[in-house]
Amino acid sequence: MGQLRTDEFDRFVTARWSALLHLARLLTGGDRHRAEDLLQESLVKLWFAWPKVGEQAPEAYVRTVLARAAARSSRRRWWGEHPVDQLPDPPQTRDENAAVDERTRLEAMLSSLPARQRAAVVLRYYQDLPERHVAEVLGCPVGTARSLTARGVARLRLLLAAEAEPVE
């Protein structure tokens, strides 16, 4: 029984590790170490809840634990940015560097959001959850989830527009 539980749990974690780590990374605004810590804590909780949720929806359970823990967090990452005289040239072709640059840009924008807004935006647009489910995961009313998502997207829009403006 214990070995079966261990095997099932291990299979689930092996299969979903990458996706869950990416979700944790988006929820923490790109903080890789904090994302790993958050995921480890969530998986430890999943291990103890595995007899109840193992055959139903373990990923939804982890997602809920992750999102709530990230939304509670008020820690912000300092990106170590320094002003420079000249901006680096934007990449012209879509290569690996461009992908990394885009990810960095996205994570920088997400990290500027408050934790609850960021969690709502990630759940709504990355996980593609309807507003009702976003509210359930965050443990808040639907109106609050809708408001958090709308404010988060509006802020991202502003940030992206400011980034697209030419620098004189």
Added chain:
Amino acid sequence: MDLFEQELTRMMRDSEEVTPYEDRHRLRLQAGVRARRVTRAVWTVTGSLLAVAGLGVGLMVLPNALARGGPTGPRPGPVTSAESVPTPTTVRPASTAREMPVPTGTSATGSAPMPYRQSSSQSDSDPVHLPTWTSTTRWSLAPRPGPGVPAPLPTS
């Protein structure tokens, strides 16, 4: 979903890196599970010990409280039964007479407070000292005594 939201969704999905589940992750997860198991065991043992201690203290205190609380329980009835006494208000048990002293004024004990002032105010146990003169204005009108002159005694 407008263009910006579509772009946001695409950015979030395209930025996913393939990260394999490595042995270090597995070992760390196992260590986390062990630590949490120990923590839960400690909490369970602590809770059990506290519960047992509380139960023990309760069992020790409860009999003493019940023993002390004997008079507060149902009092034993009078020696004679209620049917044989038509007016139970006139018959008092001996214990009630001790609790509520009858103000007869002839008690020699002096320890119980009297509900009214006795006519004789010369008792040493009288807590209120009434003035023996009637007006204080006599002190202000009278001449101040000199250093060698004795003060006049107030008249009652």
